[in-house]
Amino acid sequence: MKRYQYILLIILAVYSSSCRKINIAPPNIIQNDAVFTTPSGIQAYMSRLYSELPIEDFRYSPDMGLNFFWIIKPTPAVTGEALSRDQTGATAENWGDWHWDVWGGNYATIHDCNYFIKTLPTYASNFTPDQVKAWTAEAYFVRAMTYFALVKRFGGVPITTDVLNYVIGSDPTPLKIPRSSEKAVWDQIQSDLDYAIANLPAVNADFGDGSRANKYVAAAFESRAMLYAGSIAKYNTITLFDAQKNQLCGIPAADATAYFQKAYDAAKMLDGVYSLYLKAWSATDKTAQYQNFVNLFSDASSPESIFVREYNYPNSVHGYDAYNVPRQLIGPNGYSSEVNPTLNFVEMFDGIPKNSDGTIQNLDATGHYKLFTNTMDLFANAEPRLRATVIFPGDVFKNQNIEIRRGIYTGGVTGGISPLIPPGSRSQYPTSTIVSAADITSNTNNPYKLPDGTSLLPAGASGIFTADQTCAISGFSVRKWLDPNLATAQVLENNETQTWIEIRYGEVLLNRAEAGMELANAGQGSTFSADAFSIINQIRSRAGASPSLSAGSMTIDTIRKERRKELAFENKTWWDLRRWRIIDKEQNGTIYRILMPFYAAQAGKYFFDARTDERNDVYTADPKWYYEQIPGGAITKSPNLVQNPGY
Template sequence: MKSILKHTTLALALLAALPSCEVDRLPETSISDQTFWQSENDLKSAANYLYTFLPGWSGDDVWSDDAFGLASNGISDGSRLAPATDGNYNNNYALIRAANNILEKAPRALAATSQTIVDRYSAEARFFRAWGYFNLVQRYGDVPLILKTLDDSSPELQAPASPRTQVVDQIYQDLDFAASKLPTPTALGTADFGRISNTAALAFKARVALFEGTRAKFHSYGEPNKHLKIAADAAKAVIDSKQHDLFTGAYFDLFQMAGEGRQNRENILVRQYGVSQTDRVATHAYYRGTLENGNMNPTKSLADSYLMKDGLPITKSPLYKAPVQSIDVFKDRDTRMGDTFMKRGDPMMTTKPIFDIANLVFNKTGFMFRKTANIDDWNTQASTIDRPVLRYAEVLLIFAEATYELNGSISDADLDLTINRLRQRGGVAKLTNAFATANGLTMRDELRRERRVELAQEGFRYWDLIRWKTAEIELPKPVLGNFYFKSEFTGATVNLTPDNYIMVQAASFRKFDPNKDYLWPLPINEIALNQSLKQNPGW
């Protein structure tokens, strides 16, 4: 568990001296000292620093129609302005510079170690460089492509942004190198669980390619089929590797300590926190500080997307009955809904051991998220539950979607290989082409629905709306919450729709400008520093 961060103190001393902003303008630091880069341990120490950039648990779903916090969100409702600085920009360039530094200096260790070892840690660095660039191109589109460390006299400091096609191609090159040089999960074993594997590189390549392929398709640019084929091929390579499988336990336990470690083959890459309060590398307070406190709450839109167990949506299924009490919302539904949403009878927190109904003072939608909910963690505010960063379920979803978007169809065999394995653990009837036709369902919509519910609360929804070009349709809609059960909800005054659902934010307060909002604004300070860097349209 602690092997990744065993030598991080040294790495941080050498690498973290790099400020998070203006990273491409920094002079060399003490990491260039010739006493470093002399052994495999030095390479591992330097690479360990890169892992600190893996995302932890966050409230990013409030950017989308899946969640709402204690107050409106500027990304979700279209009210934000171009910022002076942006950590999403600066921190990713800090990661890229640290990765470039390793790639330049790792060969110095050849005097004491092998090319295989140098290649392995260079592959980790290239994975993280790809990670940083994908975060950037996802948000900003064209960005400066910097593949070496710079100093104050480097001409690249005044270079214009590189086209997104060039950046994405570089991401693929880095991930191909990583996939060819990194060990398999089996070779990493328990001792090195948490380090980047070859399947992590392939799974991430599939994620990048699906994003770029569908974005190019629905925004009408570039070569969508090129990227969709890359996505399908990379996802299939992970499937065919037989290195991973779905978690054999309950879906809820995927996000508890029961889902930790090498024994859970669904985990391809996680952000590690530890195994106990006494054996930990870091902690988080995500459950108490984000979920229970109301900083991210599920919406009616997300709740309505969960199927009935007969495989039909609530608008079509004869099983669906209008709820009379709050627990009725979960009756005969995909069981993943009850694993993702708090429901009556669930363990909750020290001061309220059993959940009954959401507190509308905090949980503005009348719903509360449940993934990672743990009474002990609420009490200590020091959880060590790992954050899944790449998991096998996402790979299955990528293969299904890429296959459909590439061919305009998907076979029942491929549905069984992917979507139906996920539906099975939710207790939902199989999806077939005949079932979809007979019930007036659209296959694309059902594939997207499956992705939404399987990956709910994990930060995917906003980016899916962006790549599908549906943000302009979904985000301006009003934000609605749970049905208002008058006998259960107490202690708060709320606005209601005519049909008695909680009105959290009216459509009149929400907007999405398709001419500008599909890209994020570049930080104003970065444009001031580099006159060749142009602001994104509309900002």
């Protein structure tokens, strides 16, 4: 009997101790105390904010979105700067394939910023006042950048500067915030950046290398954002109002001048702090000018880099070289040649022979092809900046002659070679007088015997291969950003760590010139246009461009053209064409032009044929893309969101 009493006692003892309340924080969620008490905790938080920063870097493409590794439909292939075998027409950003939700993802970043701004003051005693001030300002900076990424895509979006929390079972109605007017979002960006400018130090105390924001980084981006807003106010024609008459798409035209002035003032703040990169430059030496422009993109100590994104193997990597080296330098896991600059792009530059209409002069006065001993002869006087941006057929890269040849012309040459196809024709080249190669195997297996007895492969080592388009399909290959010191064995996807320069002083100067010209055009005084003129000359002089401009002939188009040349292949041009509201005019049933080098067997010389893209890929940009489609899932969650026009 006593035994039962013991058992009962034990059971009771077990039961009573089992009722102890477990009131501990869930160990799988990192608590404020772990983050907001030490500088390393703050650094971890910052690292997340900055990695979420929505910038169009090496890992962005309109097709795959932000922070994605596989960049085979690169941004330059939707702007007209280049052709890519995988991009066959104009496009809007393709949300369906995005692996990061542009709407929910950006709002998560905004939530992270708001949470930081709200929570840090509670833990301020752990840090110096300067630290608290600067870190808070960095959160404002990231929030501004995130709203910038949203407003340039969608127009007015919901604004929240408070931490929103959904408690399960509670009424979600207060969380369904409607869209603000587009102007309100731009003004929010401006006020956040103004806060960052006022509260950030000149050099970031944690990382002074440009990978974290300082006062001038915020000012540089303010010049970009305000120029964008001013352009929308001036050039946008699509409007949308909600039932309360908030203008969700478009800004009243009367506000343009104030935004341009703000852009101008913000850009001016960087005067004397950063400078154009001129370390290897020489006023008289074109090769030095070329090398200087090449080095600009890889010199970690460049005084021109303002804000950069750094990569680190193996945590955060990209594969720019793997996707973009010329075919003959292809890396061990393939790809190559995704960005092939169009002839339209090359023709924007000076230093190449041109006809009166600006097209390249590849024919002589009698209408026959000009003949060249080397393919580089046509580009002998090309602007150094162009040579640092684009690999010409026959130029040297990684100590190799980059051989680009469409085929061998076997027809007669006496009296000159007439154009292979009539001018403007979009038909295929004749096969009777041209030997070409479908792919690299058929190229190497079918050398053509020249009249002098030597043999020559029909296509160059970097193309053009007519069936396998992994080659320079436009006759050019991209040079900008390529690393000449990267061993071919290392030209791999997910392997590179070259730093992305998101904003450099060259862009800030061009922002200032454009805003200044817009102000001058709006009657704000000729000092603005004089300033713009001096800036454009600085940029052109560094580029080695000639001839120099005359002040009187400068228009807003001069500045835009200079900007497109300077910032090409830096993922900026697409957004420029969009804010100027001209991409639907440029891509209006457009087939881009290419330049095909041929070897004339009987003459022993090269000639170039300028024609439209052999693939006949037509680019037609839809004006409704200026305001992108709000993801359907976001509207399902919050039916207060009004969809943009035309979707």
